[in-house]
Amino acid sequence: MTGHAGAGTVRDVTSSETELVRVLDQDGRFAPSPAAEQYLPLIEAISDAELEQFYRDMVVIRAIDTQATNLQRQGQLALWPPSRGQEAAQVGSGRAARTQDTIFPSYREHAVTRIRGVDPVDIIKLMRGVSHGGWDPTDPKNGNTRLYTLVLGSQVLHAAGYAMGLSFDGRSGIGDLDRDEAVVVYYGDGASSQGDVHEAMVFAASYQAPVVFFLQNNHWAISVPVTTQSRVPLVQRSAGYGIPSIRVDGNDVLASYAVSRVALDEARSGQGPRAIEAVTYRLGAHTTSDDPTKYRHTDEEDIWALRDPIVRMRTFLEGRGAAASFFDDVDAEGADAAEDLRARTVELGPPPVSRMFDHVYSDPHPLIEEQKAWQAKYEASFEGGQA
């Protein structure tokens, strides 16, 4: 697989020159790579119900993602960053995290956030201009999922600091897998060039913080290919900070689950940070404001379409004898979720004006109070009288 034709003689950094953990091959056959050997006991212990859940997660989020993309095209959202193609990396890692873990997403982790309990409509609030946040990370129903971060890489430092706090507070490394906490932070190949990502690795390594750096290498930072971002496989960067790092086929949900589960459990047990590069592909646009036809070739997209993580998992499940009715049920569930998303999106009205003033500070602030009162008085002056 070559990158953009313009990459010229730049070495292809997405090839398998670094050992890749893969369990399902492109055609959905169970064909573990040599690097996957150590994960096989864990993978073989996954129940049929869990396997079906992985598939269901991927299909439903793709239906929601497609609906949200359509909603943006119809003028209902300011923006939508599609997750199409990256479902396996997200579902595998999202299902690998334990209940007590904390998730720091970037802004494309729609599958992860949904698995943790965040209502997709809460993401819509952010993308519709109703809220800058959308959900309450401290509400237990949201599964310790922090807010989306739109400035690339900033959240990686927050995650490292959060993990340092877990360590300082004795909430990690005690020796109880069901209570020891860990952090997983998501970022991409583009963000991997940000200084904050590198500083986060320095801090995490220095303090041996229980954090897993989960890099989704989707090959494109908007229009710039990963070959421009790095002369070496990205997995080597985290390794350079002394962080044990693994490369996984991010379109293989089973492999993504296994490496994430092991990395998180190692981190939570006091062994320090871990890093995962999940090699995947952004099948859609960067966001709805983007036009991939200007910078990448359809033959590349066609090749990656053949590696679609949902098709691969379906083939695998069919091979294990899953009934046709199961797939029909899952499709119906996706369609229902998409319809529900549409119905609730169009009902979302603007936030109250007080939202602008009320949470700039936690403690009272005279200037904000003064401006809030002035704004209310000014707006009231238009009611029933001349401006």
Next chain:
Amino acid sequence: MTLETMPLSKAMNAGLRKAMENDPKVILMGEDIGKLGGVFRVTEHLQRDFGEKRVLDTPLAESGIVGTAIGLAMTGFRPVIEIQFDGFVFPAFDQITTQLAKLTNRHEGRLSLPIVIRIPYGGHIGAVEHHQESPEAYFTHTPGLRVVSPSTPNDAYWMIQEAIASNDPVIFMEPKSRYWPKGEVELEASSAPLHASRVVRTGTDVTLVGHGAMVTTLLQAAALAEAEGTSCEVVDVRSLSPVDYEPILDSVRKTGHMVYAQEAQGFTSLGSEIAATVMERAFYALEAPVLRVSGYDTPFPPAKLEGLYLPDADRILEAVDRSLAY
């Protein structure tokens, strides 16, 4: 009253120590603040007495310090960060303005970030480039931050404790040229809340207003003016955001003249903001426009020129004369 005489740097140290004793969630982060005690020795012996988990000698990365402090605050800590010098804060500027200042708003009030960022600032120490700047206006311009600057050891002792107790991020500007002169510290009770400005010398003819190290220069100017028969009132702003305007306005209503002095360059500065507000709110009391005396709108010059760049008592008195001549 329990009075103790000490320099501002020791008062900071005592205030930090008290805050750490009172709240086990208070931790210090910064470059060389542990064994060395910071380049100005403000944190001297604190790592020895509170341990390496409460006084962190961090890697040399300002954005990393602020960004990880945000994560630590999310788990319940109250980090107090030392930026080594004023000109070194800019690698952290994105984390401060884009994340720290906005996260409470982004969370719609569900997250407080009680983080203090201490920045030794200002000139008069003869140092090399990036070591004598006054970057306060970048932070006063940013919603979500509070910005304060003590000018005396007593204020340093109390304001650092009040800043740590605040549930909002506080940028704590320490006038580094004032680290060494001694002053009395009242150890029993604070004399003013964090966000109060204060009249530090009474007078009747002209109101002199400023913050940080410039308060000392204003007092020198007032003493010189008195010898020439002009009575100056001096107001220490103390809180740069929010600004407590009433003591300033009360003084201007009495004198009808005001001069603002600051080390920072004047264009879009704190002095500009306060001058504009005073003119809006006390227009009829003024007998002359509010005048500003500032650093020139140039990069801070090489140290051998700093005496010409930084406002001194003479430049303040020149403005006093201009004001009175209206």
